[in-house]
């Protein structure tokens with residue numbers, strides 16, 4: 001606990017979560033979240049505006065192409081998890097408050113709202129890319145979740161999915177786990193469905209210097225360089241405990257890349273993931289590589305992404321990314337995390 005406290009206390013002012021107004025849920029005190037969009041490399045991105053210095057970056061696009069990909073990715077998760085939207089043992093029939101962190105197109109939130117009509121679901125993302133026609137028990141809000149959440153003991157279930165490998169956070173423990181702990185009611189559950197940052201293979205058919213593995217490593221280096229570590233999902237359960245969750249349950253699954261598996265379900269999940277990955281190549285790479293390494297568009301697409309795409313297409317038997325599913329309930333712990341005076 002001591003080390004956690006000093007860890008937080010050592011953060012510089014720039015690193016701290018800005019304290020915000022309490023009247024808008026999480027709260028927004030300037031217009032940077034809603035500044036709009038910019039177009040780079042033929043893709044549409046969120047405009048960071050002056051927030052750049054504050055490490056508010058998110059390097060992935062939020063255009064139609066990305067929206068479509070997120071829906072494909074959703075199906076990959078769904079199939080991998082045997083059509084379950086969550087593993088946490090939350091009651092599906094009780095009227096509970098649910099928060100979906102970084103909801104994206106809202107596809108997960110819409111599905112759970114449909115499946116559990118008594119749940120009251122809130123989906124938050126800083127990009128307004130959710131549909132208007134949704135079940136009555138769901139509400140979307142536009143907000144920047146790296147800022148201080150003003151929810152205390154509100155939610156019965158908080159969920160994140162596919163945020164870390166996309167480089168959403170500077171510090172997942174502080175930005176999310178700690179805030180989720182605060183946001184949960186006693187007895188409430190926090191569940192993360194997150195992907196590892198490496199492309200792996202158990203039978204040696206994917207060499208460590210293959211374009212696909214090199215690409216994933218380059219993304220990790222670039223993400224860390226820009227203060228957005230993306231290969232940290234393996235540490236989530238340890239961070240849960242540091243924050244104060246006690247009984248932390250982790251399911252470690254493998255998301256195949258392509259339909260190489262003999263198992264029908266894995267085969268289907270892998271087929272979806274392969275398509276999602278092919279479509280994610282540009283979005284994950286262009287802005288991040290350009291900012292981190294100064295690489296130009298042609299260099300990135302022609303020299304690097306093209307060979308990765310070819311390799312994904314070749315179907316490497318047994319290549320996969322790790323899928324981490326971590327859940328714990330607040331009742332099993334007391335909050336060990338001491339936020340900085342500034343963030344309070």
Ligand SMILES: C[S@@+](CC[C@H](N)C(=O)[O-])C[C@H]1O[C@@H](n2cnc3c(N)ncnc32)[C@H](O)[C@@H]1O
Pocket residue numbers: 058062070074101102103104105106107108124125126127143144145146160161162163166168
């Ligand atoms: C890969 S998507 C995941 C979407 C969704 N969780 C899913 O599984 O379909 C990541 C999302 O995080 C959002 N995002 C990134 N940083 C954010 C922040 N600081 N506050 C709110 N949303 C953020 C992006 O706009 C994007 O929609």
